[in-house]
Amino acid sequence: MDKPILVARKVQMMFNSPDSSLEALAEASFEVRPNEFVCILGPSGCGKSTLLRILGGLVRPTGGAVLLDGEPLQGPQARIGFVAQHANLMPWRTALQNLALPLELQGTPRAVSEGKAQEMLDLVGLTGFANALPRELSGGMRQRVALARALIYDPDILLLDEPFGALDALTRERMSYELLRLWEMDRKTVVMVTHDIQEAVLLGDRVLTMSPRPGRIECALEIDLPRPRRQEDLYTARFIQLVHQLRDTLR
Ligand SMILES: Nc1ncnc2c1ncn2[C@@H]1O[C@H](COP(=O)(O)OP(=O)(O)O)[C@@H](O)[C@H]1O
Numbered sequence: 186m187d188k189p190i191l192v193a194r195k196v197q198m199m200f201n202s203p204d205s206s207l208e209a210l211a212e213a214s215f216e217v218r219p220n221e222f223v224c225i226l227g228p229s230g231c232g233k234s235t236l237l238r239i240l241g242g243l244v245r246p247t248g249g250a251v252l253l254d255g256e257p258l259q260g261p262q263a264r265i266g267f268v269a270q271h272a273n274l275m276p277w278r279t280a281l282q283n284l285a286l287p288l289e290l291q292g293t294p295r296a297v298s299e300g301k302a303q304e305m306l307d308l309v310g311l312t313g314f315a316n317a318l319p320r321e322l323s324g325g326m327r328q329r330v331a332l333a334r335a336l337i338y339d340p341d342i343l344l345l346d347e348p349f350g351a352l353d354a355l356t357r358e359r360m361s362y363e364l365l366r367l368w369e370m371d372r373k374t375v376v377m378v379t380h381d382i383q384e385a386v387l388l389g390d391r392v393l394t395m396s397p398r399p400g401r402i403e404c405a406l407e408i409d410l411p412r413p414r415r416q417e418d419l420y421t422a423r424f425i426q427l428v429h430q431l432r433d434t435l436r
């Protein structure tokens with residue numbers, strides 16, 4: 186079996202303030218294999234976003250460690266792309282300019298960074314929207330831009346924190362098929378937080394469930410559905426069985 190690319194080893198997080206302290210994560214441990222799509226499900230407030238930010242090197246845990254290829258993670262890495270629930274685009278920059286920004290900040294010449302940005306827009310299905318400002322884009326389109334921005338460095342690992350959580354149900358469903366299509370083209374290692382059990386089963390190779398706060402990983406379920414997966418898979422007996430199994434675990 187492949188060596189894990191990412192390891193959470195007894196990750197603990199305490200938020201301390203002068204008059205209170207809150208334990209968000211209690212020794213969350215798991216491993217992610219290269220090219221694996223892992224979904225994390227858990228009740229609201231159990232520490233999912235905190236865990237994902239720690240995996241991305243954006244927050245330092247108060248206990249335990251994250252290992253990237255066996256080495257302790259020290260901070261944010263170009264090898265790790267991150268997409269949050271809200272796109273957080275710069276409102277005065279066009280879609281293309283938002284995408285080109287990280288490359289420009291690295292000193293990449295403008296023609297090159299804009300060429301790369303256009304390539305990413307094409308990839309996420311926004312070819313004609315290069316010059317649109319964020320407010321001219323729908324919520325789903327803004328999340329596509331955020332996804333494209335995370336992919337621009339061609340990261341090995343993609344961390345997704347409820348990336349479609351703020352979208353309406355239909356858009357959300359479309360976006361998850363879109364993500365499935367993208368992932369099947371170029372199987373990056375993905376860790377995605379979601380509260381949607383069906384989405385987790387449709388996308389994941391494995392689904393981890395978390396306990397209520399202080400969060401820890403309670404169960405891991407292998408999703409043995411064949412790939413490529415399609416919308417029709419939602420109606421198969423095995424799919425429905427896996428959804429039930431996860432719902433029981435979370436109860
Ligand atoms: N920066 C912070 N300071 C203090 N408490 C925080 C901070 N970030 C998150 N929390 C608390 O930690 C718990 C877990 O939060 P979060 O990771 O956002 O949960 P989830 O994403 O599962 O809903 C919550 O009780 C939240 O209020």
Ligand SMILES: [Mg+2]
Nearest residue numbers: 233234235347
């Ligand atoms: Mg969250």
